[in-house]
Amino acid sequence: MTDFEPTIIAFVCNWCTYTAADLAGTSRLSYPQNVRLIRVMCTGMVDPQYIIKALLEGADGVLVSGCHPGDCHYINGNYKARRRIKLLKEILPQFGFEQERLRLTWIGASDGIEFAEVMRELVAQIRDLGPNEAKLKMVI
Ligand code: FES
Structure with missing residues (x-):
């Protein structure tokens, strides 16, 4: 399981977490490449269907x-x-998904360092959890 690299979909609010991600980038903070950001105007517009669909279609974590x-x-x-x-x-x-595959966090616009830390921690957690079994069943 050591060479497993998870794919993580992150729905991030335009005003806070996306700005923190931008700040992390301009501050040259490194964080894993496993995270695919999807910018939304507000977390309130993230329909639960988006999350289920992401998990069913390939994400190891959201x-x-x-x-x-x-x-x-x-x-x-x-x-x-x-x-x-x-x-x-x-x-x-x-x-068929473990609850740990989904996480909600609050990261403010000036929290670039926290953004990078949360991404590293999340990727490590999902890596330990292993591949999304439900996704594997869909492929087979
Ligand atoms: S505008 Fe950021 S969570 Fe609503």
């Missing part, structure tokens, strides 16, 4: 990350995301 509670540019989008992710985590095992 991250949803946005503004800290109270900082959402659309007032309460991140609170909606938090409720949805909590419920989705409860039903993920019914689809």
